[in-house]
Amino acid sequence: MLQFTKQQKPAGASRQQLGRRVAPCRPVKPSAPVRTPVVRAEPEDDQSFGKSIDAKGAGSSFTSPGWLTQLNLLWGGKSNVPVANAQPDDIKELLGGALFKALFKWMQESGPVYLLPTGPVSSFLVISDPAAAKHVLRGTDNPTRNVYEKGLVAEVATFLFGKGFAIAGGENWRVRRKAVGPSLHRSYLEAMVNRVFGPSALFAADKLRESARSGAPVNMEAIFSQLTLDIIGKSVFNYDFNSLTTDSPLIQAVYTALKETEQRATDLLPIWKYPALAWFVPRQRKAYEAVELIRQTTNDLIRKCKEMVDEEEVRAASAAVESGQEYMNEADPSILRFSPPPCRDALPCRNTHALPLPPFPSPPQEYMNEADPSILRFLIAAREEVDSTQLRDDLLSMLVAGHETTGSALTWTLYLLVQNPDKMAKAVAEVDAVLGDRLTPTMADYGQLRYVMRCVNESMRLYPHPPVLLRRAMVEDELPGGFKVGVGQDVMISVYNIHHSPAVWEDAEAFIPERFGPLDGPVPNEQNTDFKYIPFSGGPRKCVGDQFALMEAVVALTVLIKQFDFELVQGHKIGMTTGATIHTTNGLYMTLKERKPAVAPAALAAA
Numbered sequence: 001m002l003q004f005t006k007q008q009k010p011a012g013a014s015r016q017q018l019g020r021r022v023a024p025c026r027p028v029k030p031s032a033p034v035r036t037p038v039v040r041a042e043p044e045d046d047q048s049f050g051k052s053i054d055a056k057g058a059g060s061s062f063t064s065p066g067w068l069t070q071l072n073l074l075w076g077g078k079s080n081v082p083v084a085n086a087q088p089d090d091i092k093e094l095l096g097g098a099l100f101k102a103l104f105k106w107m108q109e110s111g112p113v114y115l116l117p118t119g120p121v122s123s124f125l126v127i128s129d130p131a132a133a134k135h136v137l138r139g140t141d142n143p144t145r146n147v148y149e150k151g152l153v154a155e156v157a158t159f160l161f162g163k164g165f166a167i168a169g170g171e172n173w174r175v176r177r178k179a180v181g182p183s184l185h186r187s188y189l190e191a192m193v194n195r196v197f198g199p200s201a202l203f204a205a206d207k208l209r210e211s212a213r214s215g216a217p218v219n220m221e222a223i224f225s226q227l228t229l230d231i232i233g234k235s236v237f238n239y240d241f242n243s244l245t246t247d248s249p250l251i252q253a254v255y256t257a258l259k260e261t262e263q264r265a266t267d268l269l270p271i272w273k274y275p276a277l278a279w280f281v282p283r284q285r286k287a288y289e290a291v292e293l294i295r296q297t298t299n300d301l302i303r304k305c306k307e308m309v310d311e312e313e314v315r316a317a318s319a320a321v322e323s324g325q326e327y328m329n330e331a332d333p334s335i336l337r338f339s340p341p342p343c344r345d346a347l348p349c350r351n352t353h354a355l356p357l358p359p360f361p362s363p364p365q366e367y368m369n370e371a372d373p374s375i376l377r378f379l380i381a382a383r384e385e386v387d388s389t390q391l392r393d394d395l396l397s398m399l400v401a402g403h404e405t406t407g408s409a410l411t412w413t414l415y416l417l418v419q420n421p422d423k424m425a426k427a428v429a430e431v432d433a434v435l436g437d438r439l440t441p442t443m444a445d446y447g448q449l450r451y452v453m454r455c456v457n458e459s460m461r462l463y464p465h466p467p468v469l470l471r472r473a474m475v476e477d478e479l480p481g482g483f484k485v486g487v488g489q490d491v492m493i494s495v496y497n498i499h500h501s502p503a504v505w506e507d508a509e510a511f512i513p514e515r516f517g518p519l520d521g522p523v524p525n526e527q528n529t530d531f532k533y534i535p536f537s538g539g540p541r542k543c544v545g546d547q548f549a550l551m552e553a554v555v556a557l558t559v560l561i562k563q564f565d566f567e568l569v570q571g572h573k574i575g576m577t578t579g580a581t582i583h584t585t586n587g588l589y590m591t592l593k594e595r596k597p598a599v600a601p602a603a604l605a606a607a
């Protein structure tokens with residue numbers, strides 16, 4: 001049986017209520033500012049988006065400021081940054097719903113850089129401008145200009161990430177990022193495409209076939225969340241959550257911990273800051289227990305993997321020493337040149353080394369194990385000087401950072417494609433042309449699936465995950481445009497605003513995969529768009545798994561649209577809410593039909 005989340009089942013209403021059709025494609029002219037947003041591909045209408053940016057810009061709409069704004073204005077009189085006109089209703093929206101919608105409204109009223117009051121003397125500096133975003137992102141953990149740190153995001157996520165490099169800063173982050181980054185090398189990604197992304201997506205398709213045949217609606221958001229959990233589990237730990245077919249306390253623990261991280265970011269009463277008190281709050285206790293279970297499981301996986309690597313190395317070293325072959329050099333087979341391997345703790349050393357050993361020489365691929373290409377196996381084989389807690393927290397960082405993000409990217413890409421049948425038809429035509437009667441792409445096919453890639457790129461423009469990036473100023477700074485930033489100032493880069501700003505993108509609200517230029521051109525990123533497109537952030541703290549995520553999303557989408565036609569359930573209101581990613585509020589319910597003629601029976605049987 002497929003797993004459904006406890007979200008609301010679709011209700012009966014007309015198809016039109018689900019979302020409006022988008023405007024036809026037009027080539028992008030990023031330099032030409034367009035003041036008024038055009039038709040949006042939104043799951044629900046929202047009147048607040050209809051406003052155009054106030055021509056007078058910052059500070060012109062203070063006719064009835066809320067009390068927080070009043071106090072901030074008094075206190076912040078010396079700041080040259082405009083203060084957003086935050087009304088109590090807006091704050092309610094911030095806490096309960098889609099934070100980025102309110103941030104967009106204030107951008108329209110106050111301009112691309114404004115202060116959002118969060119308390120009598122506290123505020124977020126909200127940035128919706130590519131140049132200012134570039135300045136801040138490049139000024140984080142940059143050895144030559146180190147101005148910003150992760151701030152609030154590190155505070156709310158420490159209970160889960162611990163010392164993990166996703167939230168660490170300074171030297172700790174630098175050392176661990178350098179150690180973990182190489183694990184995502186090209187051979188690893190290729191192994192993932194063939195062994196994990198493709199087969200896992202095929203498995204999901206197999207499950208979906210039951211629903212396609214019965215005609216039962218499927219919550220595709222839940223399916224994508226389960227699929228991406230299974231994929232990241234195998235890729236990071238070689239651990240099969242099997243969440244597409246089973247439910248387990250561990251899977252529940254992962255979801256509980258993620259939810260808690262999201263809730264902490266918007267808690268009015270941050271009881272979690274006081275662990276002694278937090279223990280008496282059921283939600284907090286549940287979260288701690290969940291984290292405990294995740295950590296125990298990860299520790300067990302690390303221990304087992306270490307034992308296996310040690311055993312293999314001992315076996316390999318003994319065999320090599322016995323044969324004497326391994327260390328002979330082809331060009332110079334002399335005894336002088338004969339170079340035994342370095343002694344390491346795990347190896348029973350039968351050689352006496354009079355000379356200092358050469359540095360550990362291998363390029364990253366060398367640590368990849370054919371049988372277990374996971375990141376865990378790679379890091380253990382690389383024998384980095386790292387304690388088990390650090391290794392555990394780094395791996396959990398990868399698991400958490402790589403799960404919901406990719407699941408949400410897939411959810412909204414499918415939603416947008418179904419809303420835009422002409423784009424879906426183009427994507428399906430490409431998939432059929434590239435795959436023929438095969439059901440899953442190879443690495444070579446991946447390079448050919450350029451329109452599918454553009455659909456994923458464009459979906460991540462309209463629905464970036466996370467929609468905001470948080471930073472805190474460690475020293476005084478000045479943004480491009482002359483805005484002053486005080487020490488300790490919390491900064492929120494609204495990726496959503498930059499991606500939706502009519503001053504940055506033409507037809508900003510429309511889903512136009514073609515906007516990024518010719519299909520044989522480069523995949524858009526922060527560099528080639530000058531920080532107008534930053535779904536993976538930018539600067540030193542840019543996502544380490546961007547290539548992994550794009551491959552995973554393209555492969556999964558390809559496998560699914562090769563086999564099924566999707567249709568939104570009539571009248572089902574999807575809704576949007578903010579967490580670490582943009583979620584639906586009610587699930588993405590769709591009905592599926594098998595695309596039988598396009599799939600050769602032999603290929604199906606082989607799969």
Ligand code: HEM
Nearest residue numbers: 166398401402405406409465535536537541543544545549
């Ligand atoms: C569509 C999928 C993904 C999106 C949209 C995404 C987005 C991001 C963003 C925006 C950041 C930077 C946050 C900041 O600047 O504060 C980030 C960091 C990170 N991501 Fe991803 N990510 C995705 C998938 C993945 C995957 C699959 C992995 C692991 C395999 C991963 C691992 C990480 C890690 C470890 C960091 C922290 C890097 C550091 O601080 O040095 N992400 N991600």
